[in-house]
Amino acid sequence: MNNKDLFSSFGEIDESLVERSERAASRSRSRRAIKMIAAAAAALLIIAGAAFGIAQAAGANYPGETPSAPKEIVLPPSQVGKKGYTSTKSRAYSLTSALANSKAACIITIGSWLSEDHETTSTYFEAKVDEVISGSVPEHIVLCQFGDSEWTLSGSPLFTYGDKLLVFLKDVNWGGMQYENCYAPVGVDHSFFYIAETPDGGRYAVNHNCTFTYLIEQNDEGADFEDLAGDKAILDAVIDAIGEHDAAAAEIIATNAVHSANSYAPLRIYRVEEIIDYIKGLE
Amino acid sequence: MKDTELIELYFNRDERAIEATKESYGAYCFKVAFALLEDRLDAEECVLDTLSRAWNAIPPEKPIRLRAYLAKITRRLALERLERAGRQKRGEAQTVLDELAEVLPSSADTAGEAETRELGRAVNGFIRGLPEREANILIRRCFYSEPVKQIARSYGLNEKHAAVILGRTRKKLRAYLIKEGFIDE
Incomplete structure (x- = not known):
């Protein structure tokens, strides 16, 4: 008899006990929700008066910028891989736990593909940090993604040139290629947002496989972001904006949007600013 | 409905x-x-x-x-x-499993279905004997695999306090299972 048996045996406990534990938790949550609403209202007043200063240092040859000396764009050899997706799973995070496990939260733009290492199944990209939300990180980094041109993690293509992401970065500690300022996303394929900048000036965040947004809703207290996925014009604009440079990611987002009605973890689209405010509030 | x-x-x-x-x-x-x-x-x-x-x-x-x-x-x-x-169980479930190794070691042989059911009955009896708050916290952790932080929030405790309650309850559970003959002392 071991710890696994003990874990299983908790499934045998009386239904009355299971129900009682839920009732007690929900009573306590209701009391706290009232306090949270009052605090959120106060915070909103402060935030409304604040202006954002976005550091836009002159970098070379990143999407959306005018390069002074253009260099060749390098795309990954394959975004999905000949062997297709694997069923390997990674740990999933909410905003709070992702921040707790990261060195920095920031918005980055993926640049050229640098290399891949089949031994550690890693792909490396140039990336420019557009905005640091929390922590500290250099302006130009190398992003290491788990997966390579042979296979990728379930549901997620490799990044590609022009992808704008809201990511939580951690050090790379599994060997592979040696690059200076090399970081990997916390939560591998789960815990980041694609950022879509739409022609009307909107900036939206979408988690392609819906796991991140589901866990945010479940676990991040006060993260009551307005979901805009139901607005067809916004949904289409987001898919178009991402699809302009990353057809694979756009396809997954579009597919999950169609299946949302039958899913317990439907596709969500949030305003980037709301997420940034929330992350800053966690510090 | x-x-x-x-x-x-x-x-x-x-x-x-x-x-x-x-x-x-x-x-x-x-x-x-x-x-x-x-x-x-x-x-x-x-x-x-x-x-x-x-x-x-x-x-x-x-x-x-x-x-x-x-x-x-x-x-x-x-x-x-x-x-x-x-x-492998991942994430929080794996953490719960690691915590339960303090009660029953992971290295021991796996029990049969009947033994697991018997163990379930014992765990049930143990939980019934606990004060309500301790019982609820243990269930949130071991049945639902809820993170300690979230449990603490649900019951208006700080995280450390909830972790201490869970640690003590696991010790009590081990003593109970020894007394009931599920574990050799």
Whole structure:
């Protein structure tokens, strides 16, 4: 008899006990929700008066910028891989736990593909940090993604040139290629947002496989972001904006949007600013 | 729809029972499954399996607390799914498992089904003897695999306090299982 048996045996406990534990938790949550609403209202007043200063240092040859000396764009050899997706799973995070496990939260733009290492199944990209939300990180980094041109993690293509992401970065500690300022996303394929900048000036965040947004809703207290996925014009604009440079990611987002009605973890689209405010509030 | 009306649909073999159960408890079962599987598609399939299992079990079974009854089925199916796929429990479930190794070591032989059921009865008796708050916290942790931080929030405690309560309760559980003859001293 071991710890696994003990874990299983908790499934045998009386239904009355299971129900009682839920009732007690929900009573306590209701009391706290009232306090949270009052605090959120106060915070909103402060935030409304604040202006954002976005550091836009002159970098070379990143999407959306005018390069002074253009260099060749390098795309990954394959975004999905000949062997297709694997069923390997990674740990999933909410905003709070992702921040707790990261060195920095920031918005980055993926640049050229640098290399891949089949031994550690890693792909490396140039990336420019557009905005640091929390922590500290250099302006130009190398992003290491788990997966390579042979296979990728379930549901997620490799990044590609022009992808704008809201990511939580951690050090790379599994060997592979040696690059200076090399970081990997916390939560591998789960815990980041694609950022879509739409022609009307909107900036939206979408988690392609819906796991991140589901866990945010479940676990991040006060993260009551307005979901805009139901607005067809916004949904289409987001898919178009991402699809302009990353057809694979756009396809997954579009597919999950169609299946949302039958899913317990439907596709969500949030305003980037709301997420940034929330992350800053966690510090 | 009230639980009694739902159960009536099952007893009349009315297939609307499945859709109505999905509507009332689907999202809840998904949450239970997701905590163990940490995968959206696996968890969604697990909910469908739960509905099918409930359809086959009711009648003859007539659950008084349908919500908890479904949660137990979902949890069992999610654990079976993990075992079948030969996957390691991940995330919070693995942490809970590591904590339970303080009570029963991971190196020991696996118990048979009858022994596990017997152990379940003992755990049930142990929980019934605990003060309500300790019992609830243990269930949130070991049944739902809820993170300590979230449990603490739910019960208005700080994280450290909740972790201390859980640690003490595990020690009590070990002593109880020794007394009941499940573990050699």
